[in-house]
Amino acid sequence: MKILTEHIDVPNIDTIDVFMKHGGYSAVKKALKKMTPDEVTEEVKKSGLRGRGGAGFPVGMKWSFLAKPEGVPRYLVCNADESEPGTFKDHYLMWKSPHTLIEGMIVSSFALGANTSYIYVRGELMYVINILEKAIQEAYDKGLLGKNILGSGYDLDLFVQPGGGAYICGEETALLESLEGKRGNPRNKPPFPAVKGLWQCPTVVNNVESISATSWIVNNGGDAYAAIGVGRSTGTKLISASGHIKKPGVYEIPLGITVEDFIYSDEWCGGIRDGHKLKAVVAGGSSVPILPAELILTTAAGEKRLMTYESLSDGGFATGTMLGSGGFVVMDETACIVHNTLTFAKFYHHESCGQCSPCREGTGWMDKVLNRIEHGQGRKEDIDLLVDVAKKIEGNTICPLGDAASWPVAAAIRHFRDEFEWHIEHPELATKPGAVFMREGASWTK
Amino acid sequence: MKVTIDNITLEVEPGTTIMQAARMIGPEVAPPAMCYYEPLKGSGGKCRACLVKVTAGSEKDPRPMPKLVPACITAVQDGMIVENTVNEDVLETRKGIVEFLLLNHPLDCPVCDQAGECHLQDFSFEHGVSSTRTVEERNTFEPTDLGPNIQLNMNRCILCYRCVYTADQITDGRVHGVMHRGDHAEISTYIEKAIDNDFSGNVIDVCPVGALTDKTYRFKSRVWFSKPVDAHCECEKCSGKATIWYKGDEVIRVTGRKNMWGEVTDFICNGCRFDKKKTSDWVIEGPTNVSRHSVISANKYGANLIKPAFPVLQAARDYKQINDDRDRSFLGIQPALPKSKKK
Numbered sequence: 066m067k068i069l070t071e072h073i074d075v076p077n078i079d080t081i082d083v084f085m086k087h088g089g090y091s092a093v094k095k096a097l098k099k100m101t102p103d104e105v106t107e108e109v110k111k112s113g114l115r116g117r118g119g120a121g122f123p124v125g126m127k128w129s130f131l132a133k134p135e136g137v138p139r140y141l142v143c144n145a146d147e148s149e150p151g152t153f154k155d156h157y158l159m160w161k162s163p164h165t166l167i168e169g170m171i172v173s174s175f176a177l178g179a180n181t182s183y184i185y186v187r188g189e190l191m192y193v194i195n196i197l198e199k200a201i202q203e204a205y206d207k208g209l210l211g212k213n214i215l216g217s218g219y220d221l222d223l224f225v226q227p228g229g230g231a232y233i234c235g236e237e238t239a240l241l242e243s244l245e246g247k248r249g250n251p252r253n254k255p256p257f258p259a260v261k262g263l264w265q266c267p268t269v270v271n272n273v274e275s276i277s278a279t280s281w282i283v284n285n286g287g288d289a290y291a292a293i294g295v296g297r298s299t300g301t302k303l304i305s306a307s308g309h310i311k312k313p314g315v316y317e318i319p320l321g322i323t324v325e326d327f328i329y330s331d332e333w334c335g336g337i338r339d340g341h342k343l344k345a346v347v348a349g350g351s352s353v354p355i356l357p358a359e360l361i362l363t364t365a366a367g368e369k370r371l372m373t374y375e376s377l378s379d380g381g382f383a384t385g386t387m388l389g390s391g392g393f394v395v396m397d398e399t400a401c402i403v404h405n406t407l408t409f410a411k412f413y414h415h416e417s418c419g420q421c422s423p424c425r426e427g428t429g430w431m432d433k434v435l436n437r438i439e440h441g442q443g444r445k446e447d448i449d450l451l452v453d454v455a456k457k458i459e460g461n462t463i464c465p466l467g468d469a470a471s472w473p474v475a476a477a478i479r480h481f482r483d484e485f486e487w488h489i490e491h492p493e494l495a496t497k498p499g500a501v502f503m504r505e506g507a508s509w510t511k
Numbered sequence: 512m513k514v515t516i517d518n519i520t521l522e523v524e525p526g527t528t529i530m531q532a533a534r535m536i537g538p539e540v541a542p543p544a545m546c547y548y549e550p551l552k553g554s555g556g557k558c559r560a561c562l563v564k565v566t567a568g569s570e571k572d573p574r575p576m577p578k579l580v581p582a583c584i585t586a587v588q589d590g591m592i593v594e595n596t597v598n599e600d601v602l603e604t605r606k607g608i609v610e611f612l613l614l615n616h617p618l619d620c621p622v623c624d625q626a627g628e629c630h631l632q633d634f635s636f637e638h639g640v641s642s643t644r645t646v647e648e649r650n651t652f653e654p655t656d657l658g659p660n661i662q663l664n665m666n667r668c669i670l671c672y673r674c675v676y677t678a679d680q681i682t683d684g685r686v687h688g689v690m691h692r693g694d695h696a697e698i699s700t701y702i703e704k705a706i707d708n709d710f711s712g713n714v715i716d717v718c719p720v721g722a723l724t725d726k727t728y729r730f731k732s733r734v735w736f737s738k739p740v741d742a743h744c745e746c747e748k749c750s751g752k753a754t755i756w757y758k759g760d761e762v763i764r765v766t767g768r769k770n771m772w773g774e775v776t777d778f779i780c781n782g783c784r785f786d787k788k789k790t791s792d793w794v795i796e797g798p799t800n801v802s803r804h805s806v807i808s809a810n811k812y813g814a815n816l817i818k819p820a821f822p823v824l825q826a827a828r829d830y831k832q833i834n835d836d837r838d839r840s841f842l843g844i845q846p847a848l849p850k851s852k853k854k
Binding site for chain 2: 231233248253414415416417418419420421422423425426427428429430433434444446450454457460461462463
């Protein structure tokens with residue numbers, strides 16, 4: 066079952082003629098001519114579509130929170146600042162099929178009553194920005210954007226804004242600050258963007274994938290979308306699979322397949338590379354807790370883990386993780402968890418905006434301590450220190466970057482403490498190039 | 512609106528923040544503030560020193576808030592119950608905040624002009640621990656001059672953004688802001704330009720630490736050897752209300768008048784601050800009211816009456832804890848005191 070990537074391999078799908086030949090922009094016609102904005106919102110609510118940016122908040126509910134005071138403009142902003150290490154799905158979708166996003170933007174803007182909408186794309190993706198600009202121009206030429214779209218009386222202007230290359234600008238309020246031309250510092254909440262967002266006006270910020278899915282929902286109905294998936298995880302999800310697998314890439318999966326299937330089936334990742342065994346998985350982008358092989362395949366209760374929001378977070382952070390943004394990083398037994406954790410910590414240290422003290426100082430501290438451990442200068446007390454620092458950052462910061470920085474460190478120590486201890490106790494072994502700790506009796510140990 | 516902070520209930524206007532309500536009660540329950548500065552719009556929410564626990568959101572919705580909230584920017588709701596110094600989580604988190612703020616802060620208090628009136632010193636004295644857990648090297652910067660009278664020592668900066676708001680709100684033209692990100696972020700003017708306007712000196716007063724110092728006062732005296740006096744003068748540019756600091760008969764420094772929370776409400780101009788260093792420039796009103804527990808009061812009013820309020824409260828709490836936990840089973844009676852909250 067494919068929704069977003071159904072026609073993605075059709076040659077020239079990035080041109081509007083080919084896109085329309087394959088049913089493109091039919092949702093715009095249906096929504097603008099036959100439906101009211103409230104009906105569109107209702108369908109999205111019915112679909113159970115959840116935000117694909119990482120938090121998994123229901124899109125329909127987010128839309129219904131939008132304040133609608135008289136005489137104040139409303140905005141829809143598409144968050145295409147995808148910068149999470151391990152996640153590259155939005156990039157792929159916008160690059161291959163830009164009109165999928167633009168169609169979704171028109172439908173969603175119509176539902177929200179926004180007459181100006183923005184796509185905020187990370188600055189590193191300049192060639193994708195050019196593709197989007199070209200696609201938008203094509204849509205203007207066909208009368209799908211601009212004044213009085215398709216004679217419906219609805220006006221929409223769509224702009225692409227390149228970011229300046231900061232991970233923090235993927236946080237919705239930092240994104241809005243950046244869009245306003247200021248330093249990309251997250252705002253204190255409340256007020257939430259739904260009340261005071263861009264230019265202090267009500268704003269909805271949604272991920273590329275969430276917005277792109279709305280056109281299919283309009284075409285086929287919310288119930289049809291909700292029929293895919295398991296429980297409250299409905300529809301399909303783009304997963305960016307990378308690491309030690311045979312077939313890395315972006316896959317659109319119906320939510321609800323088992324993790325085991327996803328890793329080992331030839332339809333998806335195709336299994337671990339030859340001669341190696343699964344050691345650990347980061348299931349949803351660098352910020353979610355890492356899980357060892359036995360916990361990612363089955364939950365602590367012994368059930369098979371599914372690719373759904375609920376199943377992946379089963380067991381809380383003690384034995385579970387999160388679906389996040391779908392950055393599925395697979396590691397085999399040659400991967401050093403300490404090194405991997407250091408890489409993540411370095412990233413968050415580099416990307417912290419420096420506004421609030423726990424994140425500004427704590428991310429740097431964790432980076433420095435992990436750096437010492439990795440290079441054979443760890444002290445016994447460092448492991449507990451890291452756990453405590455992570456605990457003191459988590460939940461005490463302005464935006465979720467603090468949580469995102471502390472979770473991977475805390476989880477790596479929770480599940481691979483022996484590996485950290487080995488690094489500290491045997492620096493002469495651990496600092497040899499390519500040296501990796503082998504846990505006795507573990508499924509990945511040779 | 513009714514709000515309860517540390518078991519003390521009071522009536523406040525709608526729109527009051529938890530911080531403002533707590534300050535109405537007094538310094539015993541007021542959370543510490545390193546970045547919040549009431550006269551500056553938009554300040555607060557950054558240092559996280561004032562995080563408090565809300566155990567009941569409001570009368571209508573008495574659920575506790577899931578995370579600790581910053582007192583300085585959270586508005587009270589009717590029937591809200593807030594725990595500050597009585598909550599273990601809050602105190603533990605605050606210890607962490609002190610640790611984070613000191614992580615890259617040089618412990619150069621003995622040569623720092625701010626020592627004695629430094630908010631970070633007070634904060635770490637009241638809420639920090641005496642030992643350090645870090646062995647890492649600190650981030651360092653070279654000191655720079657922001658104009659002829661102000662020196663910036665970025666090593667000491669805790670990035671509270673107060674000076675940025677001051678420069679934005681009380682002076683013309685934006686020349687001063689934060690560059691870079693994370694722990695290498697720094698306060699700077701655009702390509703090291705001077706801050707050149709009549710009210711620039713106020714960034715010195717709002718700085719909670721010794722990052723921005725008055726070059727006309729540098730190394731002249733420790734603050735506790737100087738004596739503050741309230742005075743005013745005729746000034747066309749500002750209110751002329753200031754505090755002048757004497758060492759012997761000499762005026763060594765002029766600052767804005769600070770209230771009990773260390774905040775200046777009447778900002779003064781550079782003319783008053785840097786140039787009027789003679790007693791004849793001023794009309795003396797009388798000695799500045801200095802809090803008895805401040806080191807500034809030491810050596811001036813007879814006996815040294817340092818009376819730190821917080822450690823006394825802490826000691827009382829510790830004693831109560833020990834008392835509560837004491838095994839009374841041998842007496843054959845139930846403990847009389849209710850167990851204090853432990854999480």
